[in-house]
Amino acid sequence: MRKSYVNRLFAALLLICLLLPFTGALAANCILVVSVPATTPDDAKIWITGNHDLLGNWNGKGAQLKEIGPNLFEFAADLPAGSEIEYKFTRGSFATVEKTAQGHEKINRKLRISGSANHYERITVEAWADQTVATPAAPQINGWYSLLRSVKSENLEPARDVIVWLPPSYPRNRTLRYPVIYMHDGQNLFDANTAFGGNEWGVDEVMLDYIAGAHCGQLNEAIVVGVYNTSERMSEYTPFPDPKHSGGNGDNYVRFIVDELKPMIDEQFRTRPDRQNTFIGGSSLGGLISLYAGIAHPQTFGGIIAMSPSIWWANGAIVDWLLEHDIAGYQGKIWVDMGTREGEEAIEFTRKLAGDIGKNAPAFKGLRYREFSGATHSEKSWRLRLHLPLRFLLGPAGRP
DSSP: OHHHHHHHHHHHHHHHHHHHHHHHTTEEEEEEEEEOOTTSOTTOOOEEEESSGGGTTSSSOOEEOEEEETTEEEEEEEEETTOEEEEEEESSSGGGBEEOTTSOBOOOEEEEOOTTOOEEEEEEOOEEGGGOOOOOOOOOOOSEEEEEEEEOOSSOSSOEEEEEEEOTTTTTOSSOOBOEEEESSGGGTSOTTTSGGGOOOOHHHHHHHHHHSTTTTSSOOOEEEEEOOOTTHHHHTOSSOBTTTBOOOHHHHHHIIIIIIHHHHHHHSOBOOSGGGEEEEEETHHHHHHHHHHHHOTTTOSEEEEESOOTTGGGTHHHHHHHHTTGGGOOSEEEEEEETTSOHHHHHHHHHHHHHHHHHOTTOOOEEEEEETTOOSSHHHHHHHTHHHHHHHHSTTSOO
């Protein structure tokens, strides 16, 4: 008996020894040495932010770099093998994010961790957003549009740009009126020159394709109003404060859209101003604030798009809030989706949203929830499936 026990113990120890080398292969040491502009303030703290938990999931202040010399900083971390990292450097927020030397949007930096091989890279930050004035680039937008500069608000500061994309028949037929969809992060919707990371949603291309292009007739014509975000994005796109991230000025942002921007758009453009023809949508925090806006103002919005919504914000407070504010009685449609590569927390909270609405508001039949295999939390992924929620709200048969 004792010999048998010793043999089993030896076999177990041998197995552990054999497995130990492979556990180390699950991560690779990554070192980034970062040179920053000479104009960087002496007391500045440099941060890396990106699409990974270690990098803060694009919160603007993911991991702080270590100062190793004059205008020289270092980031060092063990990153999981197989990771596909996208990232930028900031001085603590997107108001001070890195830019190109010309002041334009810096395309997301990319890093792929393959195997256990260590990664070392020297990087130069060309400029900071708060220290540059961008050289205007020619807009790359398909179709007719109007850009409203520095729209002011009694509810919010600072002023912001608003872009209004017009459907193909708008300039030809002066009698037709159109539905309107209000979308957040306006600078990301149409033009790579202004989009985050240089990756736009392609709203103009999708609309034209499904109105009059290869997928002609699958979308009704509509006006798209893109509301640019500002340095106050996190606060404005969140209806409740979060213990870790603060925020919570979303109600004032929604009041700006409902009480100030919408009347302006209805006055200046040929819209159908009724709730059945007015929609609101966005992604990430923009998806969160869209859910809040639609249910807080059901008399204004007849449909909601929430792509990859940040339901996790404030520990999922939006879920109970929606149920408490009679989502069961909402006379409209709600599209909610999530990619399978957006992190366990994001997926779990979004599934909870869909599940709790189904359980506690069974009378509401307007929710469409979908998950997309392999999709990430990025403009590229949202662009690939944007036609589905648009067809859900604007399609002739109202289906994706």
